[in-house]
Amino acid sequence: MDIDVTGIPLYDILTTPHGGRSAFAHEKIPKGSPVLHCSAPYASVIFWKFRREVCAWCFAYAFESGKRKWNIKLGEDHRGAGGAWFCSEGCREACIRENEIFEGQGIGWWLEINGAFERLVAQMGKSGKQDRKPTGRSTPAGALAYLEDTTIKDLTPEYVDRAWGLAEEVAAEESSHERKTKWTEVLNELEIDTARFVLDGLVRKAVEDINPTFSILDRVTDAPGYCMGAGRWSNLLELQDNEVALELSKPYMLASSIRVYRFLRHLATSLSKQAVRSSPHIQETSPLIYLADQLRTSLATSSAARSLMGRDHGNTFGIWDMVSDDKGSEMLGWGAYVFGSYF
């Protein structure tokens, strides 16, 4: 594994008799001993309504510091600008430092991607009709409408693969359609948050592909005990894929996951157009052009998005406020802390 670690692990990751893998202690570990410190999730999402209240870097919750929201900001302060909020200048600087993929070029690309996402969400359902089901036969997505009625007995691996194959064809047609620039289908709150989570993972994967020495992947803290970074795409893929198990318990998740995939592919296409508009000279190597290209490549098939969604279920951790349990804490988002998933 090409990942920096500090400290010595108190456990091994071993195959369990009932399948999958788990953490097994070397010896009796005293209560309260730190066993693993993960510096960052590979992919995460903070719920939209908390975006001004939760630090985009360290996830500190403003409410616990007696504040209604954080006021250190990156980006323009208007809707659709893709801004991010921080608890301190230190966190804002760390975010810029750790996300700058080309030295000295800043992280405007990150704000552009977030902004494009926000604008697509704001645009949803503004076509006049609440377009939840892709039923219109005249639209390419009409071919996917049957998935909304999927039942448990339909859910064979062949049915799922055929549905995804069709989704890729539909998404290709949608993104090649010259006139179609708007996304009108309404995603529910969970789908929007899932799309953010998947986008975060795909961005991290893209950054890893562009710049394999990117520090956040291996960044470890100097916390006591065994420390790991966010990990890499290959580490994420080692986690158990629960796609089919999730769909068998909730058959509607197949149509839902496909909607998230098509939405992200539409986003990647609009980002590419936007990147070219803002940098008309092909030779110009703007980080956004690189990122948009990488995202389009990642989404040209459904494989990477499916990998993330299949591992989201059963492997991710809630990001909670730190209020003691008896007062009832609130979940602020979720994240895939790859190396923590074996516990």
Ligand SMILES: [Zn+2]
């Ligand atoms: Zn912070």
